[in-house]
Amino acid sequence: MASRTEAPAAAPLVVRARDVTKSYGKGPGRTQVLRGVSLDVAPGEFVALVGQSGSGKSTLLNIIGGLDHLDAGVVEVFGLDYRKASETAKATLRNQRIGFVFQAFNLLDSLTCLDNVILPASFRAGAAAGKAATDQGLEMLRRVGMADLARRRPSELSGGQKQRVAIARALFGGPELLLCDEPTGNLDSETGREVIEFFRELNQRDGVTLLIVTHERRVSSVAGRVVAMRDGAIVEAEGVEAAAHGDEAPPAEARA
Amino acid sequence: MRAGPWLRIVGRNALRNRARALTSVFGIVVGIGFFVLFLASTEKIGAVLAKVFPLDEVEVVAPQATLLGADVSKRLDAHTVELIAARPEVVRAVPRMSLAFPATGDGNFEGQALSLKIDGSADGVDPAHVVGDPSLSPADRDYLDGLFQDWLDPARRGTPVACVPPPPGQRSSCPKPDRQYCDATTRTCEHRVPVVLSPAMLQLYNTQFAKANGTPLVDADFAKFMLARGGLERMRFTLQLGGGSTGRSRAVEAVLVGISAKAKPIGMTVPIQYIERWNREFVGDDAGKTFSSIVVTLAARDQVAVFSQWLRDGLDLRVEDSVGERLATVVLVMRVVLILIAGVILLISAVSIAHTFFMLVAERRRELGLMRAVGATRTQVRSIVLGEAVVLGVLGGVLGVGLSLALAALVDGVVGAYTPNFPFKPDTWTAFKPWMIGGGIAIGALFAMIGGYLPARRAARMEPATALSQD
Numbered sequence: 001m002a003s004r005t006e007a008p009a010a011a012p013l014v015v016r017a018r019d020v021t022k023s024y025g026k027g028p029g030r031t032q033v034l035r036g037v038s039l040d041v042a043p044g045e046f047v048a049l050v051g052q053s054g055s056g057k058s059t060l061l062n063i064i065g066g067l068d069h070l071d072a073g074v075v076e077v078f079g080l081d082y083r084k085a086s087e088t089a090k091a092t093l094r095n096q097r098i099g100f101v102f103q104a105f106n107l108l109d110s111l112t113c114l115d116n117v118i119l120p121a122s123f124r125a126g127a128a129a130g131k132a133a134t135d136q137g138l139e140m141l142r143r144v145g146m147a148d149l150a151r152r153r154p155s156e157l158s159g160g161q162k163q164r165v166a167i168a169r170a171l172f173g174g175p176e177l178l179l180c181d182e183p184t185g186n187l188d189s190e191t192g193r194e195v196i197e198f199f200r201e202l203n204q205r206d207g208v209t210l211l212i213v214t215h216e217r218r219v220s221s222v223a224g225r226v227v228a229m230r231d232g233a234i235v236e237a238e239g240v241e242a243a244a245h246g247d248e249a250p251p252a253e254a255r256a
Numbered sequence: 257m258r259a260g261p262w263l264r265i266v267g268r269n270a271l272r273n274r275a276r277a278l279t280s281v282f283g284i285v286v287g288i289g290f291f292v293l294f295l296a297s298t299e300k301i302g303a304v305l306a307k308v309f310p311l312d313e314v315e316v317v318a319p320q321a322t323l324l325g326a327d328v329s330k331r332l333d334a335h336t337v338e339l340i341a342a343r344p345e346v347v348r349a350v351p352r353m354s355l356a357f358p359a360t361g362d363g364n365f366e367g368q369a370l371s372l373k374i375d376g377s378a379d380g381v382d383p384a385h386v387v388g389d390p391s392l393s394p395a396d397r398d399y400l401d402g403l404f405q406d407w408l409d410p411a412r413r414g415t416p417v418a419c420v421p422p423p424p425g426q427r428s429s430c431p432k433p434d435r436q437y438c439d440a441t442t443r444t445c446e447h448r449v450p451v452v453l454s455p456a457m458l459q460l461y462n463t464q465f466a467k468a469n470g471t472p473l474v475d476a477d478f479a480k481f482m483l484a485r486g487g488l489e490r491m492r493f494t495l496q497l498g499g500g501s502t503g504r505s506r507a508v509e510a511v512l513v514g515i516s517a518k519a520k521p522i523g524m525t526v527p528i529q530y531i532e533r534w535n536r537e538f539v540g541d542d543a544g545k546t547f548s549s550i551v552v553t554l555a556a557r558d559q560v561a562v563f564s565q566w567l568r569d570g571l572d573l574r575v576e577d578s579v580g581e582r583l584a585t586v587v588l589v590m591r592v593v594l595i596l597i598a599g600v601i602l603l604i605s606a607v608s609i610a611h612t613f614f615m616l617v618a619e620r621r622r623e624l625g626l627m628r629a630v631g632a633t634r635t636q637v638r639s640i641v642l643g644e645a646v647v648l649g650v651l652g653g654v655l656g657v658g659l660s661l662a663l664a665a666l667v668d669g670v671v672g673a674y675t676p677n678f679p680f681k682p683d684t685w686t687a688f689k690p691w692m693i694g695g696g697i698a699i700g701a702l703f704a705m706i707g708g709y710l711p712a713r714r715a716a717r718m719e720p721a722t723a724l725s726q727d
Contacts, residue, residue, distance in 0.1 A: 067719070091636075092633075106629075119626075123631045169630070
């Protein structure tokens with residue numbers, strides 16, 4: 001386990017971020033969240049992004065996922081340069097190659113679990129519709145052990161069950177990169193352990209590249225690489241332990 | 257985005273909160289309700305007016321003028337008719353001639369005595385103009401064609417049969433007593449003078465006379481009515497021509513043969529040849545050649561101005577201000593005003609929809625952000641929000657059309673029950689056309705779309721990370 005910004009292999013990178021800066025607000029209230037962050041992630045890597053609240057790790061994850069804009073620097077995901085890419089190209093990338101898992105699950109209560117899982121198919125141009133999507137959705141739910149509850153609404157589920165449905169949604173369409181923001185933050189420790197184990201398998205057996213923002217020691221212990229952040233920058237290896245675990249309370253990620 | 261998933265998402269969203277959906281489309285329902293009702297009622301009023309006052313024709317008259325006490329008015333004569341008919345924009349020019357001397361009519365109808373002063377309220381027109389009226393039913397046309405003719409035309413009259421006028425109340429000895437009478441002046445059997453009345457007169461009769469005297473209502477389907485009642489026997493009367501200042505008088509018998517929009521609106525109309533002969537006989541040769549007006553059919557309505565100009569400059573004549581034209585303008589203005597009112601209601605409802613949808617977008621930030629995260633493009637998010645507005649707009653439009661139909665039925669019921677009969681009182685006060693219903697629904701959707709536009713744009717522009725980070 002080491003902390004470094006460069007990925008190990010020479011294979012085409014999944015994520016290539018260079019000198020990324022990001023700030024929120026204007027004038028005196030302006031907060032610099034990222035101060036020139038560089039990070040490479042190679043295919044098949046399992047990277048844990050750790051750091052205290054407000055260190056900028058969630059912002060970095062959002063920028064890599066195309067959910068937020070960067071102020072300066074370069075971000076390329078699967079070779080797509082975000083500064084030059086259209087919103088539609090980024091949306092297509094998210095739809096087809098990236099899966100998201102959030103701390104707050106973000107399931108739609110108006111939909112059944114299955115419909116939540118196959119939601120990405122709705123935005124896919126010319127994708128196999130109807131039965132094919134349903135079959136794939138059920139298969140994803142089976143993988144996370146939720147096939148029996150496919151017709152339930154998320155409001156009827158426990159936190160762990162919700163997160164498994166959310167993971168099934170993230171896996172729908174077979175993404176190559178999974179971006180997870182505190183995926184175990186709202187789960188009890190037993191359920192959290194199961195989820196982490198699931199991610200480890202996913203990474204080792206299916207070769208899915210994982211970038212996980214986390215507070216959990218357990219996650220960083222199974223990750224192939226731990227990248228620590230403090231005050232909007234990636235800190236050196238010797239600072240990893242302190243940066244990762246200086247803040248033991250698992251708070252919601254604060255922006256400013 | 258394919259239509260199936262889009263419809264599923266939009267439909268689900270629209271139905272998710274039914275109470276609010278109904279509240280937000282309330283304005284659209286009311287706006288479309290009044291919009292369609294206003295269209296349908298003004299359509300009906302316009303149609304009734306067009307029936308009473310045909311708009312495809314203009315009437316040319318000679319202005320009355322005197323110079324140093326002498327009448328220098330232009331005369332309308334056969335030459336004027338020829339000049340007008342030669343104009344390229346004129347399809348047809350039909351002269352009318354009014355009776356130029358006093359006359360009275362006496363008859364009875366279903367046992368009720370009718371006595372009328374006629375004078376200028378009788379006129380004549382080319383029979384072909386009446387028989388060729390395209391608004392006539394085929395049965396009425398056939399019926400009129402056989403009766404509304406100049407029966408004194410030598411070719412039609414043949415050799416007159418001499419007769420002795422019978423005492424009052426008795427039948428003549430003429431060969432066709434149901435059609436002919438024994439003329440007291442010429443002592444020959446003559447065909448009764450055929451008379452047509454306008455729909456306005458029919459309405460007056462049905463709503464006033466028949467009600468007051470208990471006589472049967474006359475069907476608009478005149479031929480059927482007449483044939484069912486055994487022909488012409490009961491619709492005849494005596495015209496007393498002349499008298500008073502003319503110093504002489506004689507009687508002819510006349511018979512009502514039909515209802516025609518080409519007849520004088522208030523008065524009676526006979527074939528023009530009769531009026532020409534009578535005016536010559538009682539007033540003089542000139543009176544038998546001077547028309548009271550010329551009814552001109554133009555190829556297109558927008559040529560009225562060109563034609564009027566030519567008429568004024570070339571012939572020193574003018575187009576009679578048509579009552580129908582003026583009323584049509586009133587109806588048009590009324591329609592525009594009412595539609596503007598409905599438009600204001602719709603605009604307010606669009607604002608209310610915008611308000612609702614701004615709240616809705618704020619409430620659903622997280623959901624919309626998630627859609628973006630799993631691959632929805634900005635356009636797709638916009639189309640989902642706009643689509644929901646359109647679904648509600650269509651729903652509002654359908655309910656609005658329903659509301660207008662219900663209001664129309666209510667108005668018809670109330671007016672029918674609480675107002676007396678009057679001429680041209682219609683059974684229904686509205687004329688709903690398919691385009692009004694389709695247009696009402698489409699406009700409902702359009703205004704909902706206008707209301708949903710800005711919220712949808714805001715939804716599409718939201719940064720997914722921001723949307724997902726807030727509760």
